[in-house]
Amino acid sequence: MTLIRTLAAALLLSIGLSAQASDGGSGDPNYSIHNPPAYAMIGDLLIARPLLVAATVIGAGVFIVSLPFTALGGGVGDAGQALVVDPAKAAFVRCLGCIGEGFEQQN
Incomplete structure (x- = not known):
């Protein structure tokens, strides 16, 4: 059961990091426009x-x-x-x- 939880956490973390990196790294798409x-x-x-x-x-x-x-x-x-x-x-x-x-x- 811990293997499934570890894989799920790693998957969610990688999805979150890839989404954050695609918009300039801040999580806010307006940040790269205005700064x-x-x-x-x-x-x-x-x-x-x-x-x-x-x-x-x-x-x-x-x-x-x-x-x-x-x-x-x-x-x-x-x-x-x-x-x-x-x-x-x-x-x-x-x-x-x-x-x-x-x-x-x-x-």
Whole structure:
């Protein structure tokens, strides 16, 4: 009887450890999203954010230049979203070091 209990305990322990390792090791899937490592934060601050701010400014300029053509085609909203809003959200609203959709509301 102790052999069965030992095997059952080992099985449950291995299932629990494999589930914990699959989501970043913490047991909480949001932990890996909201707490990136320090090197990701530094790289994001020094490299990605300045590039995203530049992309926002350049995208705004391209949007203004292309506005007459996009207005004729009816795609002003899509062009504004792609050229200005998306880079601005990634630059100013996304959490530092986050890779994915960090600016959307989490429940």
